[in-house]
Amino acid sequence: RKEVEQDPGPFNVPEGATVAFNCTYSNSASQSFFWYRQDCRKEPKLLMSVYSSGNEDGRFTAQLNRASQYISLLIRDSKLSDSATYLCVVKGSNYQLIWGAGTKLIIKP
């Protein structure tokens, strides 16, 4: 089983729609979780940390299910500028960031 697994997509979504991404991780001892966004040939940028109780930042909502080792990201009212690859990232027991391969999102006008 991959350490961090994501559906590679692409997800083709009309502007204004809601889209959800999922991610599973294999190490049950992981404590910290993040969603990063990466534009083509650019550096990853932290979108949001994921907290146990779930957290929201504007149009973005992240959820964590420790029992199922599952993380989700919901984007509401999607914008053209949301088109990017979304990377699920888990901090391992040795504090290294373990990266998923990313889910590509394409927002269409």
Add this chain to the structure above:
Amino acid sequence: EPEVTQTPSHQVTQMGQEVILRCVPISNHLYFYWYRQILGQKVEFLVSFYNNEISEKSEIFDDQFSVERPDGSNFTLKIRSTKLEDSAMYFCASSEQEGQGNYGYTFGSGTRLTVV
């Protein structure tokens, strides 16, 4: 907003040559990292550095690689005897703290290394 600066943005080198990738982390950050991303693949951890020494390294980070903090600001990655498969984006990152908390890492814009 403070940023991590990497130079050069693109480096082309011949197979077998040595390259040095440079990074200037955020000034009050104490933890420094190198990651790489081969085109179309996921980001991979190379090495972390704290208090002037390597704190963790991955199996990718073999004797071909070394890191250094030669002065108070620069953090370098040296790749000796480059191979074609070393072609990738190399990202430097820094963080203020470490541990299992949700401490964010700030990434530089990367150096695209092309080995020909």
